[in-house]
Amino acid sequence: MSNLDELKNDRRGLMVVLSSPSGAGKTTLTRRLLADNPNMAMSVSATTRSPRSGERDGIDYFFVTKERFAELETQGEFLEHAKVFDNFYATPRGPVEEALSRAQDVVFDIDWQGAQQLTQAAADDLVKIFILPPNMRELEQRLRTRAQDSDAVIAKRMSKSENEISHWAEYDYVIVNEDVETALAELQTIVAAERMRRRRQMWLGGFVKTLVNGG
Numbered sequence: 355m356s357n358l359d360e361l362k363n364d365r366r367g368l369m370v371v372l373s374s375p376s377g378a379g380k381t382t383l384t385r386r387l388l389a390d391n392p393n394m395a396m397s398v399s400a401t402t403r404s405p406r407s408g409e410r411d412g413i414d415y416f417f418v419t420k421e422r423f424a425e426l427e428t429q430g431e432f433l434e435h436a437k438v439f440d441n442f443y444a445t446p447r448g449p450v451e452e453a454l455s456r457a458q459d460v461v462f463d464i465d466w467q468g469a470q471q472l473t474q475a476a477a478d479d480l481v482k483i484f485i486l487p488p489n490m491r492e493l494e495q496r497l498r499t500r501a502q503d504s505d506a507v508i509a510k511r512m513s514k515s516e517n518e519i520s521h522w523a524e525y526d527y528v529i530v531n532e533d534v535e536t537a538l539a540e541l542q543t544i545v546a547a548e549r550m551r552r553r554r555q556m557w558l559g560g561f562v563k564t565l566v567n568g569g
């Protein structure tokens with residue numbers, strides 16, 4: 355690694371928030387983004403909803419009872435929390451603060467309520483991205499193809515999708531996820547550009563000082 359590459363490691367981590375109506379592709383896109391970015395961590399949420407088949411505790415979510423959720427909330431262990439589709443969801447504070455202190459970027463798959471709360475708490479570090487489906491028929495089709503939720507749950511999620519979409523203009527970027535590869539490339543472009551923002555490159559001040567002093 356060159357001297358310059360080492361210096362460039364001194365930057366503030368990003369808090370990348372992805373929101374969308376259920377089924378638009380946040381989980382799919384975040385998994386791909388994380389696979390391509392070793393210096394990026396996923397914020398694993400706590401939830402009171404039951405695990406879907408294949409979901410693992412501590413990896414996809416921390417699955418907790420309503421009582422435990424309330425206890426953690428009272429203890430101030432959450433950065434944000436919200437009720438979504440009859441279940442409670444929250445972002446545990448500790449792992450996010452630890453990852454950011456190691457200059458890692460952190461990705462959040464959370465709804466508009468959570469995004470609003472993080473905006474209050476950490477606006478400077480946030481990059482908020484809204485994912486739209488190409489059309490509502492395709493959105494429903496994706497929920498059905500995922501084959502993880504009952505018809506009633508899918509109907510509930512579809513009925514709430516318009517409300518979630520109504521928050522699209524609160525986000526810095528909007529990606530229409532028609533083709534996964536195109537959407538992923540757009541997401542990568544956003545992350546790369548946000549990492550380059552001057553205020554996030556803490557090494558630049560010292561570098562410029564050395565530069566103008568003939569270094």
Ligand SMILES: Nc1ncnc2c1ncn2[C@@H]1O[C@H](COP(=O)(O)OP(=O)(O)OP(=O)(O)O)[C@@H](O)[C@H]1O
Nearest residue numbers: 376377378379380381382496499500531532533534
């Ligand atoms: N561009 C795409 N084209 C076709 N199918 C897609 C596309 N993106 C995602 N999918 C599929 O749509 C389904 C829903 O995607 P995913 O679970 O990533 O959505 P989500 O936004 O995370 O949903 P939720 O909010 O319910 O967690 C999955 O089966 C996924 O494979």
Ligand SMILES: Nc1nc2c(ncn2[C@@H]2O[C@H](COP(=O)(O)O)[C@@H](O)[C@H]2O)c(=O)[nH]1
Nearest residue numbers: 399435436438443444445463464465467468
């Ligand atoms: N405000 C928060 N919203 C969250 C969090 N974790 C997930 N979510 C959102 O809930 C819905 C449903 O998720 P699912 O896994 O049951 O399909 C989805 O919109 C997620 O983005 C969280 O910690 N806080």
